[in-house]
Amino acid sequence: MMQYDLIVVGSGPAGRRAAIQAAKLGKKVVVIEQGKRVGGVSVHTGTIPSKTMRETALNLSGWRERGFYGRAYRVKEQISAEDLRRRLIITLDHEVEVLEHQFARNRVQHIRGRASFVDVNTMQIVKEDGEVVQITGTSILLAVGTKPFRPDYIPFDGKTVLDSDELLDIEELPRSMAVIGAGVIGIEYATIFSALDTAVTIIDPKSTMLDFIDKEIVEDFTYQLRDRNMKLHLGQKADKVERLPDGKCQITLDSGRVIICEMVLFAAGRMGATESLNLAAAGLQADTRGRLSVNPETFQTSVPNIYAAGDVIGFPSLASTSMEQGRIAARVAVGAIAKEPPKFFPYGIYAVPEISTCGLTEEEVKTRGIPYECGIARFRETSRGHIMGLDSGLLKLIFSLKTRRLLGIHIVGEGATELVHIGQAVLNLKGTVEYFVENTFNYPTLAEAYKIAGLDAWNRMGDLKSTAH
Template structure:
């Protein structure tokens, strides 16, 4: 029986970062991955595929140039599912090659197979050829990720009624699509297909969407979606879904009927823990398959077993999962793990992008912090005109007492890149004067920071810091 200092189950963002970190500390590390290739959900069905699909759709459709040439403008007149998939395969091959090289360079052992606990320190791995091996680890990191939630009442067939994993394998682009679930995944795919001129209807039982994002940003986002004829049926629930004659009919709880070519069910994901035999290790998952951990060390209730990434729940970002895996691995092998910076960015790769870092205006109000906001619209920048942008909004929130930046929120082209300027100022405890007094490259969208900073500074006036 092979013995390791750390066994990592799963090779997604949390697993690979944790494994490499432990290996760099001189530990003997094993990664167990049940997929055909390393990379986990992030590389094969989640983060990388969806963002590649988005970029391909925007490029081939000419979406970014329509501000100049009109809504009928296309780079490629007839876009097929194969066009989208071709770029995806090239990207995935590159990601897997990089990851395999990282494992080899850092001497991380890895095997393919399904892992399950035999006891708290022993795992059984069933390989593809049926061979069964047993391995033991002084510590174990569970980074198994999630899988789509598939309720029994939804007639999935992989062609007209699909989950988010199956969407990447479609044979033809639908003329119409209903997306059930206005969470991050649902919104990203709904807006991507809308950019390809598919008629998209978004349905969610909740009357609001993206409640963790600043309300003003969400309102601007919703306006942009409706402006391009996306239907948003919020506060409505699909009670019945029936496939018939190549179409799908939905009956909503208010009596409304919708007929569409394709339905994407994207209402939640489940932790992929059902095959791990958690009971043998003294662990128990919640009703969504997620594991509870100490938020500082990512240790479970079994001291030498850790969990990180999407399997521990919110925020379920590739970026935060990597950091969780790194911290968990350091703690697992007895190394010091520094607490990460307080503020991290959240990116939603919809069309348009949304990115946020720090406190929302609603959170500032709840904390009774005197504040002022500064806003810049991308069309106010010269770069925005050059790019043909009619939309795009950057919002910053400042404390009236300390003049420090409290939050930055962006919706529009390049939002997930632009947010890092605000993130740095937040974590370095910068004030409104940073944006007013510093020089930004011209013409750039980053100039929106100066415009928003000046907007806030003008409103704040001569308010003294002691107030």
């Protein structure tokens, strides 16, 4: 029986970062992946595919140029599902190649197969050819990710009623689509297909969406969706989904409203992929959504030598944070020092338009009773915005009136997920409004919006010396 210092189950962002970190510390590491290729959900059905589809859709549709040339402008008149898939395959092949090279370079072993616990130190692996092997590890990290939630009352068929994993394999682009679920995944795909001129309807039982995002940003985002004729049925539940004889779908809402469309995407949540792990053999138990509870500083489960990281432990379920969780868990697992990451990290939603945020929302600042001021910049106020033909886009900065320190950055618009890192650095380094007022930004750039928003807040706050230390 092979003995390892660290067994990693799953090769997504958390798993691969953990494995490489432990290997760089001179430990013997093995990664178990049940998929045909390494990379996990992030590479094959989640982060990379959805962002590749988004980029392809915006490029081929001419979306970014419509501010100049009108809504009828197209780069390619007839965009097919195959057009989207072609770029996706090239991107995924590159991602897998890079990952396999990283494993080889760092001498991380890789076993393909389905893993399950025998006891707290032993795992059984059923390989694709049916061979069964057992390995033991001093520590074990579970980075198995998630799978789409598929309730029994939804008649999934993989063609007209799909989950977010199946959406990548569609043969034709629908003329109309209903998206059940106004979470991050649902919103991203809904807006991508809207950019491809599919008539999109969003349905969610909650009366609000993206509640963890600053309310003013969500309001601006919602306005942009409605402006391009997307239908939002919030506060209404999909009671029944049926396939009609003519091949279309009918959705009946609890309000009595009926929606007819060519395709239904069900994106109302995901579940931890823990069902096949035989957790009970290791003394572990997942919650009703298959997720595991961990110590948020060490990522240890209730069993001291077993760790979990990534989407399987729940919010924020980001590839970026999963990587850091995996790295920290690996260091703790092999006895190395692990520093806690900065308190604030960026959150990116790759919708059309993008949303990105870091730090406190205005609602959180109010709840904490912090005296504050906001600065706003609209992308159309920047020269770069005019050059790009942008008529929308908003950057919002929140500052403490007492310390003048930056408390939060919130952006909706083109390039939001890139722009947010400037604010993230200032926030974590405890910078003040004076940073944005006194520093020079490249011109013309969208980053100049930081200076505009900083001046907007500074004018209201008054020209006082910073009291921050």
